[in-house]
Amino acid sequence: MNWEIVMGLETHVELSTESKIFCGCSTSFGAAPNSQCCPVCMGLPGALPVLNEKVVEYGVKVGLALGCAITPVSRFDRKNYFYPDLPKGYQISQLYAPLCTAGRVEVGGATIGIHEIHMEEDAGKLYHDPQSGETLCDFNRCGVPLLEIVTEPDFRTPDQVVAYLELLRERLQYLGVSDGKMEEGSLRCDVNLSVRPVGRDTLGTRTEMKNLGSFKAIARAIQYESQRQIALLERGERVVQETRRFDEERGETFSMRSKEEARDYRYFPEPDLPPVVLSQEYVHHIRDNLPELGEVKRKRYAQQYQLPEYDCQMVTSHPALARFFEELVELGTPPKQGANWIMGEVLGALSTRSLSPQRLPITPKTLARLIQLVSEGKLNRNTAVKVFEAVFDTDGDVDEYVSSHHLEQVLDVELVGNTVARVLEENPQSVADWRGGKEKAFGFLVGQTMRALQGKADPQTVRRVLTSLLDNM
Amino acid sequence: MNLTHLTALELGRAIASGDVTIPQATQAALEEISQRDKSLNSCITVLTEQAMERAETLQKGLKPGLSPLYGVPLLLKDNLCTQGIKTTCGSKLLEGYVPPYDATVVEKVQRVGGVCLGKGNLDEFAMGSTTETSHFGPTRNPWEESRVPGGSSGGCAAGVAAGFAWYALGSDTGGSIRQPAGYCGLTGLKPTYGTVSRYGLVAYASSLDQVGPLCRDAADCAAVLDILQGKDSRDSTTVDGNYGGLLSSLTSDIRGLRVGLPVECFGEGLDPQVAQRVQEVAKVLQHRGAILTEVSIPELKQVIPAYYVLASAEASSNLARYDGVKYGFRAEEYKNLTQMYENTRSQGFGKEAKLRILLGTFVLSAGYYEAYYKKALAVKEQVKVGLERAFATCDVLLTPVTPNTAPKLGESLADPMKMYLSDLYTVPANLAGLPALSMPCGVDGEGLPVGAQLMGPRFGEQLLLNTAYAYQQETDYHKCVPRGGEGR
Numbered sequence: 001m002n003w004e005i006v007m008g009l010e011t012h013v014e015l016s017t018e019s020k021i022f023c024g025c026s027t028s029f030g031a032a033p034n035s036q037c038c039p040v041c042m043g044l045p046g047a048l049p050v051l052n053e054k055v056v057e058y059g060v061k062v063g064l065a066l067g068c069a070i071t072p073v074s075r076f077d078r079k080n081y082f083y084p085d086l087p088k089g090y091q092i093s094q095l096y097a098p099l100c101t102a103g104r105v106e107v108g109g110a111t112i113g114i115h116e117i118h119m120e121e122d123a124g125k126l127y128h129d130p131q132s133g134e135t136l137c138d139f140n141r142c143g144v145p146l147l148e149i150v151t152e153p154d155f156r157t158p159d160q161v162v163a164y165l166e167l168l169r170e171r172l173q174y175l176g177v178s179d180g181k182m183e184e185g186s187l188r189c190d191v192n193l194s195v196r197p198v199g200r201d202t203l204g205t206r207t208e209m210k211n212l213g214s215f216k217a218i219a220r221a222i223q224y225e226s227q228r229q230i231a232l233l234e235r236g237e238r239v240v241q242e243t244r245r246f247d248e249e250r251g252e253t254f255s256m257r258s259k260e261e262a263r264d265y266r267y268f269p270e271p272d273l274p275p276v277v278l279s280q281e282y283v284h285h286i287r288d289n290l291p292e293l294g295e296v297k298r299k300r301y302a303q304q305y306q307l308p309e310y311d312c313q314m315v316t317s318h319p320a321l322a323r324f325f326e327e328l329v330e331l332g333t334p335p336k337q338g339a340n341w342i343m344g345e346v347l348g349a350l351s352t353r354s355l356s357p358q359r360l361p362i363t364p365k366t367l368a369r370l371i372q373l374v375s376e377g378k379l380n381r382n383t384a385v386k387v388f389e390a391v392f393d394t395d396g397d398v399d400e401y402v403s404s405h406h407l408e409q410v411l412d413v414e415l416v417g418n419t420v421a422r423v424l425e426e427n428p429q430s431v432a433d434w435r436g437g438k439e440k441a442f443g444f445l446v447g448q449t450m451r452a453l454q455g456k457a458d459p460q461t462v463r464r465v466l467t468s469l470l471d472n473m
Numbered sequence: 474m475n476l477t478h479l480t481a482l483e484l485g486r487a488i489a490s491g492d493v494t495i496p497q498a499t500q501a502a503l504e505e506i507s508q509r510d511k512s513l514n515s516c517i518t519v520l521t522e523q524a525m526e527r528a529e530t531l532q533k534g535l536k537p538g539l540s541p542l543y544g545v546p547l548l549l550k551d552n553l554c555t556q557g558i559k560t561t562c563g564s565k566l567l568e569g570y571v572p573p574y575d576a577t578v579v580e581k582v583q584r585v586g587g588v589c590l591g592k593g594n595l596d597e598f599a600m601g602s603t604t605e606t607s608h609f610g611p612t613r614n615p616w617e618e619s620r621v622p623g624g625s626s627g628g629c630a631a632g633v634a635a636g637f638a639w640y641a642l643g644s645d646t647g648g649s650i651r652q653p654a655g656y657c658g659l660t661g662l663k664p665t666y667g668t669v670s671r672y673g674l675v676a677y678a679s680s681l682d683q684v685g686p687l688c689r690d691a692a693d694c695a696a697v698l699d700i701l702q703g704k705d706s707r708d709s710t711t712v713d714g715n716y717g718g719l720l721s722s723l724t725s726d727i728r729g730l731r732v733g734l735p736v737e738c739f740g741e742g743l744d745p746q747v748a749q750r751v752q753e754v755a756k757v758l759q760h761r762g763a764i765l766t767e768v769s770i771p772e773l774k775q776v777i778p779a780y781y782v783l784a785s786a787e788a789s790s791n792l793a794r795y796d797g798v799k800y801g802f803r804a805e806e807y808k809n810l811t812q813m814y815e816n817t818r819s820q821g822f823g824k825e826a827k828l829r830i831l832l833g834t835f836v837l838s839a840g841y842y843e844a845y846y847k848k849a850l851a852v853k854e855q856v857k858v859g860l861e862r863a864f865a866t867c868d869v870l871l872t873p874v875t876p877n878t879a880p881k882l883g884e885s886l887a888d889p890m891k892m893y894l895s896d897l898y899t900v901p902a903n904l905a906g907l908p909a910l911s912m913p914c915g916v917d918g919e920g921l922p923v924g925a926q927l928m929g930p931r932f933g934e935q936l937l938l939n940t941a942y943a944y945q946q947e948t949d950y951h952k953c954v955p956r957g958g959e960g961r
Contacts, residue, residue: 039574043794045567045675046554046576048708080790080837082814089793137798266837268846271680271787273709 001234002198005226006206007155007191008115011168013147013178014122014186015058020143021121022049022092027145029184033138041121041143043087048272051076055145056099056276058177059119060286062147063100065171065293066114070283074099076119076270081263084137085124093148094118095267099276108163113152120146153192153203158219165189165215170294174319179358182214189218194239195229204229205239209253211246221246225253297322305335314343320357321346327364333371341367345385349392362392369398378402380458406456416449416457420465423448434470442466476501477636478954481545481693482720484639488535488544495535495544498639499528499588502546506590506637514612515622515632516591517551518559524590531586541696541720543586548632548641551592552599553684554673555579562675563595563607566795566802566821576673577705578642578684585700590638594628597823598792599649599677601625602892603885606825611882614656615955616921620879623653629687630657634955640697641687646677647780648874648899650685651911655874655924658913658953660941661687662694665932666906667712669698670705676791678784679710681903690951691912691941695719698934714932722935725943728762730936733867737773738898744877750915750923751873754944758871761943766867772852772859773901777893779852780900781829782836782845788826789833795821825889857905864930869940872898874911874924902928910937913950922953 020027023040039047063070075097078090095118103114122144127136149168155161169180169187180187189212194204209225212218224246229239244253292300298312307315316322321342328338346367350357370388373379379387379402387401423445424431433441449462476498479487487493503521510516524546531544549555552562554572561567575583583589596606604627605611612627614620615635622631626643630653633641643650645663654661662685669684676682686697699720704713734755739748755765797803797817804816822830836845863870875895885892902909907928914925929937945951 039572042799044572044574044800045560045562045570045794046552046572046671046673047574048672048710050707050709078790080793082793082796084796084798084810087794087799089796090790264839266790266834266839266842268786268790268837268842271678271710272676 003195003226003230004198004200005156005193005195005222006153006203007161007193007222008153009149009151009155009161009164010190010192011149011165012188013062013149013172013180015055015145015147016176016178016186017052017054017058017145019052019054021052021055021119021145022143025143031140033136034140036140037142041087042139043089043142049092049270051273051276052145055119056278057286058145058175059099059117059147060278060283061175061177061290062149062172063103063117064283064287064290065175066100066103066105066117066149068100068103068114068117070100070278071097072278072280073097074276074278076273076276077267078270080266083123084135085126085142087124087139087142091121091123092270092273093120096269097275105164105167107167108160110154110156110160112154112160112164115150115152117147117149120148122146153194158222161191161222162215162219165218174291174293176291176319179356188212191218191222191225193222193225193229195226195233204233205241207239207241207253208243209246210243210256211248213248217246217248220251221253224251228253291319294319294322301335305329307335307339311336311339311343314347315339318357320360324357324360324364328368328371331364331368333368334375337371337375341371341388345388349389353393362388362395366391366395366398373398373402377458380456383455406454416453416461416465417469419452420445420449420462420469423452424469431470475636477505479639480689481547481639482541482696485541485543485545485696489537489539489541495532495588496525496528498544499524499546499590502590502636502638505635506632509615509635510632510637512613512618513615513631513635514610515594515628515635515637516548517561517563517594517607517609517628519591520558520589523558524588527588531588534586540585540700542640542700544588545586545639546588546590547582548591548593548629548638549579549589550595550599550626550629550641550643552595552644552675552677553579553642554675555589555592558592560592560675561609562599563597563609564795564822564826565608566817567800568608568802570801572673574673577670577707578701579673581700582642591632593626593632593641593643596625596627597826598675598788599625599644599646599682600788600825600829602648602652602895603880603882604628604631604653605882605886606823608823613882614879614921616658617879617919617956619881620921621656621882621885623656623875623879625649625653626661626687627653630654630659630661633657633659633687633689636954639689640693642684642697642701643687644674644677644682644684645899645903646681646683646784647896647903650687651874651899651909651924651926652896654687654911655913655926656879656922658922658950658955659687660690660694660910660912660945660951661685662698662910662934662937663902663908664698664702664934665714665908666903667710668714668908668932668934669701670703670708670711672705672707676787678787679791680787681780681784683903690945691910691938692720692723694910694941695723695938698938714934716932716934719935719938723942724939725761725946727758727940727943730758730763730869730940731766731867732758732763732940733766733768733863733870735768735770735773735863735870735872737770738872742876742894742897743873744917746917747873747875747877747923750917751871751925754914754925755871757944757947758940761947763940768863768867768870770859770863772855773897775852776856776900776904777897779849779856780896780904781832781893782849783853783904785829785833786837786846786849787833789830789837792822792826792830797821853904856901860901860905860907860928861930868929869933869936870928872926872928874898874926878917878919878921878923898926907931908934908937910941912941912944913953914944914948915950916953922950
């Protein structure tokens with residue numbers, strides 16, 4: 001029998017607001033345990049939440065970028081359960097009236113419906129000390145704002161899932177609402193999966209997979225879980241509705257809790273927070289000010305700058321790169337040259353330093369000047385690459401560096417001529433070899449000349465002068 | 474003149490004029506506490522040294538133009554967070570818990586020169602109507618020590634009535650200020666929901682809780698509410714009532730005021746003596762120029778079950794944080810996390826708190842949410858509508874505070890249903906978020922105070938205070954003090 005996989009995603013996005021969703025504490029990552037908490041996010045008796053309006057703004061941006069309807073009056077609800085990382089004994093979330101509903105995105109030829117997007121607070125982190133057997137709580141993450149984006153069960157292949165997540169991550173980055181880093185947990189994804197015979201309309205029993213830490217893990221988990229379910233059904237057994245954890249090392253999923261053990265969260269309206277009322281003007285204002293998203297930029301770059309598709313893709317792979325590119329072009333850099341430098345030197349330098357494009361130290365102005373020196377013939381390309389490396393980390397002054405290191409390209413034809421003549425004199429054997437038909441000897445003579453000029457000559461000029469002198473000998 | 478029998482404003486004036494020093498007043502109150510609180514048990518914590526120190530400091534800062542309550546000592550209900558001072562909520566679970574911050578209302582009374590003498594006893598987490606469910610033992614009524622002072626702000630009410638302080642800040646979720654005020658012969662006010670910040674008030678039922686004053690008369694209530702009211706950026710449910718100055722606008726001119734008497738509040742179950750006292754209030758108001766009208770609000774019949782469903786539901790969630798993980802009591806023995814939770818909460822909560830947590834958890838559970846919680850919400854809406862209708866034809870409503878005067882200790886615990894039902898007159902104001910005031914209107918055959926309640930429309934505090942003020946111009950009930958003190 002042929003089987004079809006049916007999947008829906010629940011993605012948690014950690015928003016990059018400066019402060020938490022219900023208090024003024026910092027959201028920055030990696031601070032000393034329990035150094036970024038206050039009575040509100042620690043749930044001390046008597047403390048009350050106050051909504052951070054930035055979270056609503058970010059939520060609306062994401063909703064609009066995913067084609068959602070924005071709920072004019074949305075509300076918060078309490079999700080009640082006991083766990084030591086949840087200091088109030090309930091999570092403030094949205095169930096009955098979420099911020100956004102009914103969106104859709106096109107990915108890889110499929111249309112994915114967005115069921116809803118709601119705002120909620122993150123929980124803390126627990127550390128289990130294997131030596132003492134004790135568990136320690138770090139509440140820094142408590143109250144970090146999250147969006148949960150719930151799709152319809154519209155995915156059929158792992159590729160679609162990954163493509164959707166890549167698209168989602170890119171949009172989040174372009175909107176500037178999240179860094180979208182799966183490794184750091186700012187993008188977390190649960191996959192609901194069921195299988196059914198091809199052609200059947202009704203859905204099979206689904207399982208929910210958690211603990212999926214990378215795109216690769218997601219694709220593998222889907223592969224494993226769909227095979228497991230198909231095998232069960234083909235043996236005439238039933239799929240149990242349950243939550244399963246993916247073990248990345250073993251590449252398998254394991255049961256966490258079944259439907260019978262599922263928690264009753266006893267949701268009810270959060271009495272401490274008034275409804276979130278959004279005017280049409282507010283939503284329109286955000287819509288009118290949405291930044292240009294990646295796919296729009298790619299189309300524009302291809303049209304406006306005649307960049308090849310591959311270049312468009314690379315340059316827009318992160319909004320910080322695209323911004324860098326646009327500023328380069330604005331400063332007068334020819335688009336293709338700018339793209340080449342970004343795809344080559346800039347991405348290379350970032351990768352050897354393990355830096356994200358947001359942390360790019362060099363400014364477009366500096367690179368534009370460097371490119372300009374090359375096109376004016378004042379610097380040759382190889383020297384320019386060395387200068388780039390030298391000024392990259394500090395955004396140093398290109399002209400100053402070039403002059404203090406005497407790197408200006410030697411344009412003096414007479415000087416080049418004299419040098420070539422001396423080189424020919426010093427290397428009679430190579431001259432003889434060249435006359436004997438050894439092409440390699442020419443290259444050697446070019447190299448010797450460049451060396452004598454400390455690499456600062458324009459290789460074209462050297463070749464031209466060398467050819468004419470050899471011809472005239 | 475006995476200092477401890479002055480009203481808060483009278484003492485404030487005496488302090489401002491230099492007739493009394495703040496340390497003298499503080500000393501006098503602390504002496505009353507040390508003499509009588511062993512038997513009354515109105516305070517969980519008495520801040521003898523801090524209060525004297527603060528009194529000395531405030532005395533040095535005395536100058537013209539300060540708050541009318543500058544230097545006047547007060548009590549705080551022990552569910553209001555006080556930085557560096559134990560805040561127990563009358564529970565074993567928070568025995569020894571010291572908050573790192575002050576409630577907004579605590580900051581406010583301190584800013585105007587309040588001297589906090591101690592933390593008043595209460596029913597555990599403000600759940601009860603008698604102050605008998607406190608982990609720290611019951612409080613007794615200073616009028617008759619075999620009687621309860623009411624609850625849950627019973628410690629504060631007993632303390633102010635006994636002359637331990639000139640006013641107190643309590644909290645009212647279903648009558649917890651007005652009912653003990655009624656049982657102890659005080660004037661107490663539950664403000665419009667959102668008028669006073671709840672930041673730092675340990676939540677019982679967040680959508681109903683409201684902080685307010687327990688005082689000796691209406692003018693004092695106006696003065697205290699002037700201090701407490703106002704929008705707070707730390708409590709999103711606060712609103713700006715634009716009250717102006719409640720005290721400065723206080724007037725006894727109530728000519729033409731339409732006073733409604735809801736028939737539902739004068740029916741079955743009401744002690745005839747209480748009914749008679751409240752009818753007498755109506756007569757006095759009429760004498761001052763008010764117009765009496767009978768109104769019917771049938772929606773009021775459903776308030777008790779709706780209240781207990783909603784309040785318990787919110788309480789079950791609000792009290793989830795007392796799990797032994799972070800602060801307060803933790804059971805000594807447990808083998809795993811679940812047992813730690815179970816043992817901590819089984820041993821830490823008293824019977825009444827457990828009862829309400831269980832009830833609240835039940836009504837929010839899958840399958841019961843619609844049948845109970847949603848239905849109770851619908852009733853709440855109906856009560857609002859019913860009261861709005863009433864306020865279309867009258868300015869204030871007059872009812873008893875409770876069907877009876879203060880019961881004996883132990884009686885209510887033996888018959889909790891009777892206790893719940895006795896909240897009948899006070900609960901509607903909480904469900905509808907409206908202001909309501911309780912004031913003394915005489916005593917019953919056994920010499921126990923009887924309370925009358927005035928309920929007003931949203932932000933109608935000034936009307937309530939004016940009405941009570943007018944009544945108190947005609948009567949002396951608010952000046953009566955319990956046995957053991959002499960009248961003025």
